[in-house]
Amino acid sequence: MNTTFRCDCPITSALDILGDKWMLVIVKQMLLEEAYTFKDFTESDEAIATNILSTKLKMLEEAGILTKSKLPTNRKTNLYLLTEMGLFLTPIIVELALWSDAHLRGMNPAIRRDEGLVHMKADKEGVVAGLQEQYRKMREQLLSGSG
Amino acid sequence: MNTTFRCDCPITSALDILGDKWMLVIVKQMLLEEAYTFKDFTESDEAIATNILSTKLKMLEEAGILTKSKLPTNRKTNLYLLTEMGLFLTPIIVELALWSDAHLRGMNPAIRRDEGLVHMKADKEGVVAGLQEQYRKMREQLLSGSG
DNA sequence: GTTTTTACTTGTAAATTGCAAGTAAAATTA
DNA sequence: TAATTTTACTTGCAATTTACAAGTAAAAAC
Numbered sequence: 394m395n396t397t398f399r400c401d402c403p404i405t406s407a408l409d410i411l412g413d414k415w416m417l418v419i420v421k422q423m424l425l426e427e428a429y430t431f432k433d434f435t436e437s438d439e440a441i442a443t444n445i446l447s448t449k450l451k452m453l454e455e456a457g458i459l460t461k462s463k464l465p466t467n468r469k470t471n472l473y474l475l476t477e478m479g480l481f482l483t484p485i486i487v488e489l490a491l492w493s494d495a496h497l498r499g500m501n502p503a504i505r506r507d508e509g510l511v512h513m514k515a516d517k518e519g520v521v522a523g524l525q526e527q528y529r530k531m532r533e534q535l536l537s538g539s540g
Numbered sequence: 541m542n543t544t545f546r547c548d549c550p551i552t553s554a555l556d557i558l559g560d561k562w563m564l565v566i567v568k569q570m571l572l573e574e575a576y577t578f579k580d581f582t583e584s585d586e587a588i589a590t591n592i593l594s595t596k597l598k599m600l601e602e603a604g605i606l607t608k609s610k611l612p613t614n615r616k617t618n619l620y621l622l623t624e625m626g627l628f629l630t631p632i633i634v635e636l637a638l639w640s641d642a643h644l645r646g647m648n649p650a651i652r653r654d655e656g657l658v659h660m661k662a663d664k665e666g667v668v669a670g671l672q673e674q675y676r677k678m679r680e681q682l683l684s685g686s687g
Numbered sequence: 688g689t690t691t692t693t694a695c696t697t698g699t700a701a702a703t704t705g706c707a708a709g710t711a712a713a714a715t716t717a
Numbered sequence: 718t719a720a721t722t723t724t725a726c727t728t729g730c731a732a733t734t735t736a737c738a739a740g741t742a743a744a745a746a747c
Contacts, residue, residue, distance in 0.1 A: 396647060396648075398647075398648045398650065399565075399585070399586045399587075400585035400586055401585075401648075401650045401651055401652045402568075402585065402586075402651075402652070403636075403637050403640035403641050403644070403651050403652070403657065404564075404565075404568045404572075404633060404636045404637050404640060405565055405568070405585075405586055406640050406644050406647075406648045406651050407636040407637070407639055407640040407644060408561070408564055408565055408636065409648075410644070410647075411636075412559065412560060412561050412562075412563075412564060412565070413559060413560060413561065414555070414559050414560065415559075416559075417551075417555055417559060418546075418551075418552055418555055418559070421549075421551045421552070425551075438546070438547035438548075438549065438552075439546045439547055439549075439552055440546075456647065457643070457646075478643045481639055481642065481643060482639060484635045484638075484639075485632060485635045485636060485639065486551060488631045488632045488635055489550075489551045489554040489555065489558075489632060490550050490551050490554070491631075492554055492628055492629060492631075492632065493550035493551060493553050493554040494550050495628065496604075496625045496628060497550070497553050497554060497557070499604075500543060500545075500553075500557075500603070501543075501545045501548075501553045501556075503545070503548045504548055504549075504550050504553050505548045505549070505550070510550065
């Protein structure tokens with residue numbers, strides 16, 4: 394799967410990889426909703442189709458945004474974990490949350506409000522750093538088998 | 541055109557509007573590349589198809605992200621201008637640029653490097669505020685007919 | 688050894704994107 | 718004033734992406 398880039402613009406190039414219906418949703422699920430396995434993703438609120446999930450996980454792996462591995466003690470279940478490159482999408486995820494909170498409630502009154510959003514508004518750099526740190530710790534724990 | 545939202549997550553809701561191939565590219569063109577008219581968009585590097593552009597501009601207008609108007613002295617050319625809601629996408633655009641600059645050069649060596657990126661790295665909050673201010677001034681000028 | 692679970696694949700349909708040609712209104716030119 | 722050009726689309730059809738539903742195979746559980 395080879396990404397075709399539309400032009401030499403950095404922003405458009407980012408969107409050539411991320412600009413579709415599911416890529417950033419999957420990253421959000423990994424970062425914020427403890428999704429690590431194929432089943433975790435299929436059981437999320439968004440209910441992605443399994444053939445689409447399979448394809449998007451491959452693309453994310455090929456782009457270097459996540460890794461796919463297995464624990465030595467479990468040869469069946471695949472673990473999908475964000476790489477550093479993937480973790481650096483955190484500011485984008487946080488900005489999407491803030492924009493949505495500020496502007497989309499008119500269009501989608503059902504949007505939930507949680508205390509994460511309150512923290513993001515108060516100190517978004519801090520929240521970004523905190524999420525990244527927390528993910529690194531969790532990733533280390535999972536990989537060392539003491540999850 | 542009525543947006544269907546996948547669930548009550550603010551991030552997923554934002555992506556229900558923005559998560560496709562062209563929506564954020566068009567916003568970027570308006571914010572950074574002085575695209576105001578249908579022709580401006582069709583002549584950009586990305587070369588969007590006219591039927592897609594037409595559809596996406598309608599969707600952006602319906603979402604409240606841009607307005608469509610005409611000058612009294614020119615009843616032919618439509619002016620597309622970002623609203624405040626649209627301008628608040630600036631942080632997302634800037635974060636995409638930063639992520640791409642830091643992580644995508646391996647996949648797309650053609651990505652250009654300009655001094656805008658240098659400024660963004662140095663002071664992204666300042667760049668965001670500067671872009672928004674600059675756009676507001678330009679918008680005012682265009683609307684008062686002294687472009 | 689059998690059943691269940693997990694991670695997919697497959698065939699097909701619906702939705703989105705794109706190509707190329709065409710149309711109509713407004714502006715420009717002769 | 719008439720003819721030509723420009724601008725903003727629309728249309729018909731094709732290609733790609735997303736989605737549904739059923740099926741498959743390997744690994745784990747019973």
